[in-house]
Amino acid sequence: MExxxxxxxxxxxxxxxxxxxxxxxxxxxxxxSKQHISEVSAIPLEDDNNPLN
Incomplete structure (x- = not known):
């Protein structure tokens, strides 16, 4: 290395x-923003009723 x-x-x-x-x-x-942090933190708690899954 030297x-x-x-x-x-x-x-x-x-x-x-x-x-x-x-x-x-x-x-x-x-x-x-606190609103953005709240929205992102709630993502794991949402239902999996998304038709794309």
Whole structure:
């Protein structure tokens, strides 16, 4: 691994992607509308009378 030129940039890019993803996810969780969260949380409780199944 030491013989590969610029190998140290890959862990930094991975850390940056990880940090950006969870920062955006954290922001979305706190800015999502309560109505949307309620609708999505009720999906597992709905009947399976959907004709597409």
């Amino acid at each position: 013989s590969i030129e610029g190998i140290a940039t890959y862990p930094m890019i991975s850390l940056l992607i990880f940090f950006v993803f969870f920062t955006v996810l954290f922001w979305w969780v706190f800015t999502a």
